[in-house]
Amino acid sequence: xxxxxxxxxxxxxSILLVGGGEVALRKARLLLRAGAxxxxxxxxxxxxxxxxxxxxxxxxxxxxxxxxxxxxxxxxIAATDDESLNARVHFDAVERNIPVNVxxxxxxxxxxxPAIVDRSPIVIGISSGGQSPVLARILRSxxxxxxxxxxxxxxxxxxxxxxxxxxxxxxxxxxRVFWEKVLNGQVAEKVFAGQDALAEALLRxxxxxxxxxxQVGEVYLVGAGPGDPELxxxxxxxxxxxxxxxxxxxxxxxEVLELCRRDADLIYVGKKRxxxxxxxxxxxxxxxxxxxxxxxxxxxxxxxxxxxGRGGEELEQLKAAGIPFQVVPGITAASACSTYGGIPLTxxxxxxxxxxxxxxxxxxxxxxxxxxxxxxNQTIVFYMGLHTLEMLVTGLLEQGKPQxxxxxxxxxxxxxxxxxxTGTLADIVQKQAQAQLPAPAIIIVGEVxxxxxxxxxxxxxxxxxxxxxxxx
Numbered sequence: 001x002x003x004x005x006x007x008x009x010x011x012x013x014s015i016l017l018v019g020g021g022e023v024a025l026r027k028a029r030l031l032l033r034a035g036a037x038x039x040x041x042x043x044x045x046x047x048x049x050x051x052x053x054x055x056x057x058x059x060x061x062x063x064x065x066x067x068x069x070x071x072x073x074x075x076x077i078a079a080t081d082d083e084s085l086n087a088r089v090h091f092d093a094v095e096r097n098i099p100v101n102v103x104x105x106x107x108x109x110x111x112x113x114p115a116i117v118d119r120s121p122i123v124i125g126i127s128s129g130g131q132s133p134v135l136a137r138i139l140r141s142x143x144x145x146x147x148x149x150x151x152x153x154x155x156x157x158x159x160x161x162x163x164x165x166x167x168x169x170x171x172x173x174x175x176r177v178f179w180e181k182v183l184n185g186q187v188a189e190k191v192f193a194g195q196d197a198l199a200e201a202l203l204r205x206x207x208x209x210x211x212x213x214x215q216v217g218e219v220y221l222v223g224a225g226p227g228d229p230e231l232x233x234x235x236x237x238x239x240x241x242x243x244x245x246x247x248x249x250x251x252x253x254x255e256v257l258e259l260c261r262r263d264a265d266l267i268y269v270g271k272k273r274x275x276x277x278x279x280x281x282x283x284x285x286x287x288x289x290x291x292x293x294x295x296x297x298x299x300x301x302x303x304x305x306x307x308x309g310r311g312g313e314e315l316e317q318l319k320a321a322g323i324p325f326q327v328v329p330g331i332t333a334a335s336a337c338s339t340y341g342g343i344p345l346t347x348x349x350x351x352x353x354x355x356x357x358x359x360x361x362x363x364x365x366x367x368x369x370x371x372x373x374x375x376x377n378q379t380i381v382f383y384m385g386l387h388t389l390e391m392l393v394t395g396l397l398e399q400g401k402p403q404x405x406x407x408x409x410x411x412x413x414x415x416x417x418x419x420x421x422t423g424t425l426a427d428i429v430q431k432q433a434q435a436q437l438p439a440p441a442i443i444i445v446g447e448v449x450x451x452x453x454x455x456x457x458x459x460x461x462x463x464x465x466x467x468x469x470x471x472x
Contacts, residue, residue, distance in 0.1 A: 002129035011035035019079035020045030032056050067092045078102045106130030115140035119151040154191045181212035193326045217291040223304040223330015227253040228414040236328045243298035245290045251302025284317040291323045304332040308383050334381040337413030337442045341420045342456035350447040351379040359385020370395040379446035386441045390429050406449035411437035418459050
């Protein structure tokens with residue numbers, strides 16, 4: 001180990017910063033977050049740096065560095081492009097036993113700055129010992145994506161009640177076991193859900209009872225997005241990786257399922273048109289039963305659970321049963337597939353509004369208001385409409401939508417198998433009969449579809465569009 005990780009308490013401590021440029025500005029911002037009092041010495045100082053120090057009662061000295069400035073300083077940072085000056089600062093500080101950092105020059109540093117993940121009071125420092133700052137930043141970005149910002153509030157809650165826990169539990173081992181259950185249980189999840197007051201009340205109750213065991217689990221209604229696992233939210237991934245049970249739909253991709261906790265019970269409850277592997281009422285009951293058994297249950301739905309996903313119905317049942325839950329939105333198919341297909345749903349010159357509509361029949365009939373759908377300057381996105389394509393096209397034409405209106409089918413959007421079929425209301429049914437694009441697919445109707453050949457960028461969509469441009 002080249003360096004020993006330490007954390008300095010710099011509140012109201014004096015720091016000398018030699019230099020007045022961009023690098024000095026970045027260091028000043030960091031030091032001020034730790035409550036330091038900064039003195040800058042430089043012959044020229046950026047206006048932003050001067051304003052920052054004025055705001056935080058810092059001091060700016062315009063002039064040349066001299067060793068007398070080191071008197072009473074807790075740390076010294078040299079952030080200039082003058083190598084000889086940086087070396088002088090280093091030797092002067094070492095002579096006085098003052099920790100010194102010369103930016104981007106590890107041999108002249110007695111301490112170095114790590115890459116920082118700040119969830120104060122939780123702070124993580126990552127260092128490569130000066131060998132590869134870029135690698136340290138890459139590791140930091142990975143940690144940033146895995147550690148919710150709300151860990152800061154969780155840390156503050158724990159800090160407020162730490163003494164009460166210490167008074168309640170006599171031994172170190174008892175306290176450790178208690179905190180492990182708290183930080184892996186409902187108290188933490190309520191903080192992550194923004195329910196801080198409920199989290200504190202629950203923690204106080206657990207302290208009073210001397211027990212953090214949860215008798216009831218929790219259900220997480222999670223949007224799995226359109227299929228590409230990179231489009232999952234950080235929160236979705238975190239909950240998937242801590243779930244005991246995962247109930248998933250047909251539209252959840254294998255790649256997304258691979259990211260679930262390895263030892264979780266995976267239960268398929270998918271639905272196809274007119275084929276329900278598990279009836280909705282049975283799905284509701286499974287969620288309730290697993291949660292009542294104290295398990296953490298993820299209900300994983302393709303796209304967004306509140307957009308044609310029956311998420312609201314499931315939550316009504318959970319609420320009635322007294323089961324705590326959280327909802328994590330996902331990228332809905334209309335947004336994802338249009339984007340990956342190169343079709344902007346709104347555009348100043350073509351469409352100022354967009355409608356999301358289900359193309360699925362209810363009792364083998366449609367109650368869509370086609371008159372409302374044919375308004376000008378509007379994009380229509382049909383979900384689950386591939387099998388009713390001819391009916392949808394007929395309904396639009398009968399209400400006066402022009403036959404040359406552009407239309408696109410985006411099948412298996414965001415996946416390597418994505419295909420985009422474009423045409424007009426006059427010919428799309430025949431084109432689809434020949435192409436036989438498979439479900440899942442969305443249908444986009446509107447003038448914005450005309451932009452697809454020039455805006456296609458992903459996979460075969462881009463290749464198809466390039467071919468079309470060549471043929472044109």
